[in-house]
Amino acid sequence: MNSLRFVFVSWKLQFKMIMRSPFDGIGNVIYPLFFATTAFFVFKAGSSPRTLIYASLGAAVMGMWSSVSTSAGSAMQRERWWGTLELLVAAPRHFSLVLFPSTLGLATVGIYNLVATLLWGRFAFGIPLTIEHPLLFGLSVVGTVLAFAGLGLLFAVSFVRFRAAWVLGNFFEYPVWLICGFLVPLSLLPAWVRPISWVLAPTWGMNAIRESALGGTPLPDLLLCLGLGAVYVGFAVLVTNRVLYDARARGSLSLT
């Protein structure tokens, strides 16, 4: 219970800070909208029977992923710049628990991205906003946010030894957009890409959101998404232990 309260209070604090940040709170919301707009124009001008609502949902989840990938990779770097990394590592809580609210906060901003993209599609392009299973849609969004936060946590702790951690976060933005079926069906991609897509929670989160919005069976996808999210968190804890052990042994936490 204490840990849950800790996560909640930290998440609230992180969320407020992110929303005050011009880069994370504004830039990360606007930036994916440009890609969404381009995709809407392409699909509108194209000859495929694939509907604009398909593109709209995909573009919306693209925005969710952007807010996590761009900034989660550098979550620890930010603490380093602020001079708080050593204090957080020395805190009695496990460091991954300290960091999780930060990536959860970023993933939560993704909900804002999702809503903004869907509304943008509705009002600028006339894309209908029909959600067949509203409850399951809500659950799918929350499940996707949690899985994204788990993946973000894994990024954050894995990149701690890199000074240019933000680049690695940025680096994963396009590939995940491409191979997780946000705007391109997986069947169009080369066969060797698909196994990579399957181990990425965004693939299943996207499926769950699409299935719940368009009237399918989102639960299996949602469960897979959550399961993979839990696996990422487990890995992140292991990586955290390893990375902090090394950093302490070499005195390299601050990378100065």
Added chain:
Amino acid sequence: MIVSARIFFVGGATSFRALFYWLTPWIYVPTMFISPLFQILLFAYIGRSAGLESDKFYLIGNALQYASIPCLFAMAQAIGGERYQNTLSAILVSPAPRIPLFFGRSLPVVLNGAFVAAVALLTGSLVLGVHLPASSIAPLLLVVLIAAFSCTGLGLINAALSLRIRENAVLSNVIFGFLLIFTGANVPLDSLPGWMSTAAQGLPFTHAIEAARQLASGASLGDVADLLGAELLIGVIYGVAGYALLRWFETLSRRHASLERS
């Protein structure tokens, strides 16, 4: 004259090396070589999914448009970065002539932008299996250079604004986003609303992308001379406007003592 030339060439190169923070391979390779490749792939596959245009269309559009990332960010860092290093006031108090001082910083940016776009064209064509005629390679390199020049002009405006605003990265990304939509990199101009395709005529890349597509389809350099002329003119206009804006903000900064505001 020699002093001006030294400021232009040596000063420009030194500033670029010192202030373009992305020159380290850890940042440069993923940002300048790999990300543009994925942007090309993303839109090529979106195009396939939507049934709109060919891989060559998206390859050329995105390879050229991605030059905006180095041009916008490097230009902003090469001037705005001085403020973060606390060296801006020392530079602006110097009697150095401003034209070589500011434009000298643009030259490495143009060359770097052209290099990034050329590598993106090469890697993208290899990965997508797009054939570019051998006769089009040299003209395409010229187009890439002109496109980078044109966008660096816009980058100079971006750099000037970075003297007045704190979050230049957000602004650079926003400009990048507008260029992505408006320039015909991914959406044929005749598929955009009229006001957007009209606005595109005044933006960097629009004419260069069109010229590159025609060259890749077998046109000669002479056939696209008017497009290249228009692209060059746009670059000159943005460059002059950027320089004027820099001088204006320099004056304002002195008047309001806001040079070091960060």
